Amino acid sequence: MKTYVVGGAVRDELLGLPVKDRDWVVVGATPEQMLAQGYVQVGRDFPVFLHPQSHEEYALARTERKTAPGYTGFVVHAAPEVTLEDDLLRRDLSINAIAKDDDGELIDPHGGRADLAARVMRHVSPAFAEDPVRILRVARFAARFADFTVAPETMALMREMVAAGEVDALVAERVWQELARGLMEPTPSRMFAVLRECGALARLLPEVDALWGVPQRADYHPEIDTGVHVMMVIDMAARLGAELPARFAALTHDLGKAKTPADILPRHHGHETKSVALVEAVCERLRVPVECRDVARLAARFHGDMHRVEELRADTRLTILERCDALRRPERFELILLACEADHRGRLGWEERPYAAAATWRATLAAVRAVDAGAIARELAAQGRDQAQAIAQAVAAARVEAIKRLPAL
Numbered sequence: 001m002k003t004y005v006v007g008g009a010v011r012d013e014l015l016g017l018p019v020k021d022r023d024w025v026v027v028g029a030t031p032e033q034m035l036a037q038g039y040v041q042v043g044r045d046f047p048v049f050l051h052p053q054s055h056e057e058y059a060l061a062r063t064e065r066k067t068a069p070g071y072t073g074f075v076v077h078a079a080p081e082v083t084l085e086d087d088l089l090r091r092d093l094s095i096n097a098i099a100k101d102d103d104g105e106l107i108d109p110h111g112g113r114a115d116l117a118a119r120v121m122r123h124v125s126p127a128f129a130e131d132p133v134r135i136l137r138v139a140r141f142a143a144r145f146a147d148f149t150v151a152p153e154t155m156a157l158m159r160e161m162v163a164a165g166e167v168d169a170l171v172a173e174r175v176w177q178e179l180a181r182g183l184m185e186p187t188p189s190r191m192f193a194v195l196r197e198c199g200a201l202a203r204l205l206p207e208v209d210a211l212w213g214v215p216q217r218a219d220y221h222p223e224i225d226t227g228v229h230v231m232m233v234i235d236m237a238a239r240l241g242a243e244l245p246a247r248f249a250a251l252t253h254d255l256g257k258a259k260t261p262a263d264i265l266p267r268h269h270g271h272e273t274k275s276v277a278l279v280e281a282v283c284e285r286l287r288v289p290v291e292c293r294d295v296a297r298l299a300a301r302f303h304g305d306m307h308r309v310e311e312l313r314a315d316t317r318l319t320i321l322e323r324c325d326a327l328r329r330p331e332r333f334e335l336i337l338l339a340c341e342a343d344h345r346g347r348l349g350w351e352e353r354p355y356a357a358a359a360t361w362r363a364t365l366a367a368v369r370a371v372d373a374g375a376i377a378r379e380l381a382a383q384g385r386d387q388a389q390a391i392a393q394a395v396a397a398a399r400v401e402a403i404k405r406l407p408a409l
Helices: 008-014 031-036 084-089 112-118 126-130 133-144 152-163 172-183 189-198 200-204 226-239 244-252 255-259 271-286 290-307 314-323 330-345 356-370 373-382 388-404
Strands: 002-006 023-027 048-050 057-060 062-066 074-078
Touching (some): 002 008, 008 112, 023 084, 031 048, 031 057, 062 084, 126 152, 133 172, 172 244, 172 271, 189 200, 189 226, 244 271, 244 290, 244 330, 255 271, 271 290, 290 314, 314 356, 314 388, 330 356, 356 388, 373 388
Parallel strands (some): 023 057
Antiparallel strands (some): 002 023, 048 057, 062 074
16 A cells, blocks of 8 residues: 555645645555545545545545546546556646655656646546546636646647537536636636637637627727626736635626627627626526625626716615615625726726725715614604604615715715
């Protein structure tokens, strides 16, 4: 029985990056031997164990054989005679197929170190094509390692997989999981560039893929192309350190622009409402978590209004705050504002422009929250006017007046 550190931990150490988690491969052992040494089995599809002290994952060396479409259609064989080289052969990319033994010696049968030096992502073997999740993983790695390119032969293989319908077999939860992880990488636009180049984006997120080639007004969008703009927005959201709901909102806020009639381009009147419907369709199809869905839906509907807050009447500002449930959920409203800031600054030449609208919205919300609704209700009750409708109207009027008293920021 011999153990090796494998995969991302070895890769990141060679790149000089912090190693967060370590995965281990065990060669020459049986499940019974692992259990006898105190390991706890957690894998259902193949034998994976948790170390009794470190709780790191130790997987028995294994091979895989494709038996059905999709990423679950495999027969796994884990046995003492499976070698380390056998196990490394089934991995996705050469840079993830490097192992290190207890003495620190590297085992690199597929040229992973050379590809790390060349900043290339290259598939290990033709077996790459058997698992469509690997397309998403390559795209996600591109978002993490922005200076890496996809080897031409790997991109060609990914295109063949898309043409064969492999990505169509992916379950929604796994697609969302990989997209969410990619959105949280430093340069998320790279993920979508790779997916678009191999044709997978049109299958997985056709609403986003449709944005390229859709023009916008050059005075507001010097980059003109809507797809280019959205990629700039998600990269700006990453630069701003946005949480996932805001990054997803940045990705989907302009989906409706692909539905603009050709005869009114490059204007996009009413695209916000169209965007909301498309956001809801994407979220239902991919089973997007509720918080991401709600932030994306509200950002899609109101980002135009958010940008022009100084032009809005006081009662319109209050309506938007209420529609966003900002009084009860100010932390969610901050996510919406962050997505809007990314939209504002995600334009060619606008990257360093301050987003003054955010401060105005925060001041507006603070003024509204400072209105003592309880005191208003007690005063009306003392006057014998304690009907719910009268109280609601009086509170709303007081909030509008509070907004009107705000100085221009």
